[in-house]
Amino acid sequence: MANSLFHKNIISISELSKDDLELIVHTAQELKAHPRNDLLKDKLIASCFFEASTRTRLSFETAIQRLGGRVIGFSDAGNTSLAKKGETLADSIRIITSYADALVMRHHREGAARLAADVSKVPIINAGDGSNQHPSQTLLDLFTIYETQKRLDNISIAFVGDLKYGRTVHSLSQALCHYNAKIFLVSPESLAMPEYILDEYEANNIEYHIVNTIEEAIKEVDILYMTRVQKERFDETEYRHLRAKFVLTPESFAGAKPNLKVLHPLPRIDEITLEVDKTPYAYYFQQASNGVYARQALLSLVLNEEL
Amino acid sequence: MAEKTQLQVEAICNGSVIDHIPAGNGLNILKLFHILDNHERITVGFNLPSKALGHKDIIKVENVSLTEAQTNQLALFAPNATVNIIKDFRVVEKRTIALPEKITEVFACPNSNCITHVEHAAISEFKIINNNGKIQLKCKYCEKVFNKEIIIDGVKK
Numbered sequence: 205m206a207n208s209l210f211h212k213n214i215i216s217i218s219e220l221s222k223d224d225l226e227l228i229v230h231t232a233q234e235l236k237a238h239p240r241n242d243l244l245k246d247k248l249i250a251s252c253f254f255e256a257s258t259r260t261r262l263s264f265e266t267a268i269q270r271l272g273g274r275v276i277g278f279s280d281a282g283n284t285s286l287a288k289k290g291e292t293l294a295d296s297i298r299i300i301t302s303y304a305d306a307l308v309m310r311h312h313r314e315g316a317a318r319l320a321a322d323v324s325k326v327p328i329i330n331a332g333d334g335s336n337q338h339p340s341q342t343l344l345d346l347f348t349i350y351e352t353q354k355r356l357d358n359i360s361i362a363f364v365g366d367l368k369y370g371r372t373v374h375s376l377s378q379a380l381c382h383y384n385a386k387i388f389l390v391s392p393e394s395l396a397m398p399e400y401i402l403d404e405y406e407a408n409n410i411e412y413h414i415v416n417t418i419e420e421a422i423k424e425v426d427i428l429y430m431t432r433v434q435k436e437r438f439d440e441t442e443y444r445h446l447r448a449k450f451v452l453t454p455e456s457f458a459g460a461k462p463n464l465k466v467l468h469p470l471p472r473i474d475e476i477t478l479e480v481d482k483t484p485y486a487y488y489f490q491q492a493s494n495g496v497y498a499r500q501a502l503l504s505l506v507l508n509e510e511l
Numbered sequence: 512m513a514e515k516t517q518l519q520v521e522a523i524c525n526g527s528v529i530d531h532i533p534a535g536n537g538l539n540i541l542k543l544f545h546i547l548d549n550h551e552r553i554t555v556g557f558n559l560p561s562k563a564l565g566h567k568d569i570i571k572v573e574n575v576s577l578t579e580a581q582t583n584q585l586a587l588f589a590p591n592a593t594v595n596i597i598k599d600f601r602v603v604e605k606r607t608i609a610l611p612e613k614i615t616e617v618f619a620c621p622n623s624n625c626i627t628h629v630e631h632a633a634i635s636e637f638k639i640i641n642n643n644g645k646i647q648l649k650c651k652y653c654e655k656v657f658n659k660e661i662i663i664d665g666v667k668k
Contacts (some may be wrong), residue, residue, distance in 0.1 A: 214656060315626035315652025319633045336622050336654050399575035400656045403642060 209505040210372025213321040213328045215341045215376045221380040226432040229356070231511065232347045232494070233378055233500035243504040243511065250304035251277035253331070254286075254293075255312040259470065259492070260331050264308050264340070265394035267499035276304065294323045301326045306507060314366040319508035327506045335371050341469060348491040350392050352465040353426050362388035362421040365431035365450055365475060367397040372469045373399060373431060379399050381408040387415045393444050395433065417449060423459040428452070428485070432475055432480075452476045518571075520556040526573040527662050528595045529585065534558050536588050537568030543617050544581060551575055563591070581663075583611035587639075587646070587659055610646070611653050618648070625653035637662075 207225055220228075249268045253261050255280060265275050265468070278284050286296050293316060301307050301324040307319060310331040317330035317337070327436050332338040350356050359380065363373045367389055377387065377397075381404055389397050389412060405412050422428070433450050435443050452466065452475060465487040468476060472488070480486050504511055512557050532540060537557055541547055552573040561567035582594045586608045596604040627633045627650070637648035640646045646659040 218654075292632065293626070293630055299512075311626075313626045314624055314628065315633060315650065315656070318652045319626050323632060334653070387652055400647075432649075456549060 206509040207505050207511070210507075210509050211327055212319075212506060212508065213324075213330075214339055214502060215321055215328065215330045216318050216337045217342045217379050218444065220344060220379075225343070225382065226342050226356075226381060228498065228501045228505065229347050229350050230344070232497040233351065235498060235500045235504070236494070236497040239270065241270065243500075243508055244268060244271035247273040247305045247507055248303070249273050249275055249503070250300050250307045250309075251275050252300060252309045253277070253279050254281040254316070255310050255332070255449070257310050258340075259421060260310065260340075261497075262327075262494075263495040264331060264499050267503060270459060270496065273503070276279060277308075279316075279465075294319060296404045297328075298323050301328075307502065308482040312325060314499050322461040329502065330369075337375060338371055339375065340495070340499050340502060341372050341438075342379050343381070343502060344495040345372070345376050345467060345493065346379055346481075347493050347498045347501075348465075348467060348487065349427055352487060353463060357385050358386070359427060360386040360388075360425045361413075361427040361429060362390055362418070363397070363429050363431070364390040364418055364452075365433050366395045366437075367431070368395040369434075369437075370431045370469075373429065374398070374401055376429065381405070381410055385410060386424075387412040390416070390418055390421060390423060390450070392433065392438075392450070395437070407420045418452065418456050422456060422464075423461070424464055425466070426461065428464060428466045430466060430472070430488075432471070432473055441467055447474070449476060451465045452480055454479050457483065457485055460485065465504055519559050520554050522552070522570055522600055523571045523573050523597055524600055525577055525598055526551070526571065527577045527598075528572040528597060529572075529577075529589075529592055530567070530595065531561065531592045532562065532568040532570065532589045533539065533564060533569055533591075536564035537570055538561055540570060540585065540588060542567075544584070546570065546572055546575075549575060557651050558614065571603070577606075579606070582606050583609055584617055586610045587648075588663065610639055610641065610657075613651075614648070620650045620653060621661055622650065622653045624654045625650060627652050627657070 268275050281287050297320040306327045308329045308331050311333050314334035314336040318331045321328045367373050403456055464485050466485045468488040470492055546574045558566045576596050577594055580647045585592055594606040595602045627635050633652055636651040640647040647656050648662055649656045
């Protein structure tokens with residue numbers, strides 16, 4: 205029987221069932237423990253970054269090449285003739301997907317990947333569409349939570365920083381609704397978690413608490429998920445005042461559980477001080493390298509009926 | 512009483528009557544549902560007295576029977592509207608309006624960065640969510656969720 209993700213488009217985390225998520229996490233774990241170099245043999249994957257994203261692109265392309273696949277594509281639409289000639293995105297996708305076995309794409313407009321899936325005959329993997337979805341980031345987050353906590357159920361997690369615009373915290377929140385998570389939200393008032401996410405927590409009976417400081421949550425959580433508060437959203441005085449409240453230092457860990465791990469989608473700027481890197485709680489660099497395994501799992505499952 | 516008000520707009524022989532439209536929404540419905548596109552005769556009444564609504568609009572389209580899907584898409588604008596199908600000057604079917612599961616090709620997405628604003632192949636489609644009586648629409652493309660009022664206000668501007 206074909207696996208449940210075979211030939212599926214991966215556009216939005218909300219379309220993946222609990223079973224799908226676990227299949228990907230377990231496959232990532234398996235591929236990390238026992239690397240394979242044959243799962244994408246004879247497969248050609250288009251990697252089209254209409255908007256530049258060096259880390260995500262290199263992570264996907266590493267995943268493809270490590271599995272024995274080959275890559276065509278571009279790292280920035282500015283380097284292509286597509287934009288200059290005025291071709292529609294739908295036409296570009298029709299052509300590119302007629303060359304390849306799957307398409308990994310990033311685009312600055314929300315919904316671009318869904319449109320691509322409408323017109324493509326091969327699977328589309330969304331590597332970020334504007335502020336909307338970035339499902340492979342959520343999958344690597346889930347894999348890292350599983351790797352560090354040995355479970356996904358009943359995790360206690362604090363989301364810190366920009367919870368309004370941060371799509372990673374929205375998507376991870378949606379995924380954790382399957383797992384009875386306990387959630388702490390720590391953000392400036394003007395960057396609070398949107399109402400529709402709080403509605404989803406309530407619809408799924410997820411316990412959540414809005415707190416003012418990291419210290420209020422630190423003793424309870426297994427995962428501290430940091431995000432960047434972008435300077436340009438505030439005037440300078442306000443930013444300086446806020447910054448202190450949402451910066452993680454070694455002192456922030458007083459009373460923390462021994463199993464606590466700090467995650468961050470990166471890039472970090474100054475919200476996690478360099479001293480934190482040396483603590484046993486820091487796990488964001490391992491999280492970033494897990495991106496390759498999560499993406500290997502995703503590509504393998506989408507392009508192979510059975511593994 | 513309803514009978515008397517309806518006759519303020521000339522009766523039609525065959526077609527559809529959309530009645531009990533909240534006053535001010537008649538023009539939007541004509542425009543959004545492309546009712547003017549088929550060159551059939553249309554008679555309208557605006558700001559007619561109505562016992563239930565105070566004032567109402569009414570639209571009568573000759574020789575066109577609205578489909579059930581079209582009828583249900585009216586629900587967002589005019590939840591209490593009625594659609595009657597007329598044959599030989601008689602009402603042969605009274606439709607009540609139910610919220611549809613999705614609404615296509617009617618509203619533009621309020622999110623200015625949604626792909627639907629730049630690509631003709633991305634045809635507007637919203638899933639309707641009834642969140643404990645709060646009606647919300649979720650764009651198929653950008654996945655943003657909007658309260659009904661935001662979408663309808665966008666149309667009126």
